[in-house]
Amino acid sequence: MTARKRTAVLVSGRGSNLQALIDAARDPAFPAEIVLVISNVEAAEGLARAAETGIATKFISHKDFASRGDFDAAIDASLRAADVSLVCEAGFMRIHSEWFANLWAGKLLNIHPSLLPSFPGIRVHRQALDAGVKISGCTVHFLVPALDSGPIIAQAAVPVLEGDTPETLAARILVEEHRVYPEALRLAAEGKVTLENGKAVFR
Numbered sequence: 287m288t289a290r291k292r293t294a295v296l297v298s299g300r301g302s303n304l305q306a307l308i309d310a311a312r313d314p315a316f317p318a319e320i321v322l323v324i325s326n327v328e329a330a331e332g333l334a335r336a337a338e339t340g341i342a343t344k345f346i347s348h349k350d351f352a353s354r355g356d357f358d359a360a361i362d363a364s365l366r367a368a369d370v371s372l373v374c375e376a377g378f379m380r381i382h383s384e385w386f387a388n389l390w391a392g393k394l395l396n397i398h399p400s401l402l403p404s405f406p407g408i409r410v411h412r413q414a415l416d417a418g419v420k421i422s423g424c425t426v427h428f429l430v431p432a433l434d435s436g437p438i439i440a441q442a443a444v445p446v447l448e449g450d451t452p453e454t455l456a457a458r459i460l461v462e463e464h465r466v467y468p469e470a471l472r473l474a475a476e477g478k479v480t481l482e483n484g485k486a487v488f489r
Contacts, residue, residue, distance in 0.1 A: 291475040294322040294370040296361070296378035301332025302460060303376035303397055303467050308339055310468035317475035322368040324361060326380055342368065348380055358386035365390075374471060375429065384431040392481035394429040395474060397467050399459050401425060401441055406434035411452035411459070422446050422455060424463045426470035428481045437486035439479050440470040 293311075295304050304323065311320045323336035326348045333343045344364050351357040357380070365373060375396040387394065398406070402425040405413040414422045423443040430436040442462035446455060473479040479488050 288317070290317055290319040291372050292321045292368065292370050293318040293372040293374060293471065293475070294324060294365055294368060295320060295332075295336075295374045295376050297323060297325050297330055297332030297376050298327050298379040299330055299332065299377045301330065301335045301376060303463055304332045305335055306464035306468055307374060307376070307471060308335070308341070310471070316468075316472065318372060318471050322364070322370060324364060326357075326378070332376070353383075354381070355383040355385065358383045362386060362389065372471070372474060374467070376467070381433060382429070382431075387429055387431040391430065392428060393474075395426060395439065395467075395470060396429040396434075396436065397424060397426050397463055397470075398434050399424050399456065399463065401443065402427060402434055402438065409452075411455045414446060414455065415450060415452060420446050422459060424459050424466060426467055428486060430484075437481060437484065439473060439486055440466045442466045 295307060297304050308320055310316050311318055320341055322342045324344045324346060325333050326346060328345045336343045346360050348357045373390060373394045400410045401423045421443050423441055425438055426440045427436040427438045444459050444462055479486055
């Protein structure tokens, strides 16, 4: 069996997508192994989830650094020290510097709770409801310097229902996030999707 890809997950909050990745990686046949979880929030529930599973954790506060680049350098050093080859962002609420996104290009995945390119940024579900769309969903993509604009690896659609609130829509979309993120990581870890010339190439 080919060696499993050593994978880190960056979180800022509860880590429900992290949990989905951890659960998938419990299977020895899954091609990625979660070896490190990093958070910029010391009390992030995601750190506790990882620690309970025996996964190494690290708290790196962005407030301790003078610039975004310095913060990213600390993250990069931790990733390299753990010999990580893939990184998944799961509710990591910091924007990376351009050099970091370029350095990890093709090895850095992110999940966003809309069908990109629609509704990038924050308050995504409110954006969708205000626009009156009938379908929303989630997207896993390669992270690039431009916010929420990287090449798409996987998406899942969710109907927007009459009477939906941002909270009810978010809850239904989250179910799909937990399904598609492990599958996207599987594709990346197996080399079945790669980033080439700014596009996601599938094999």
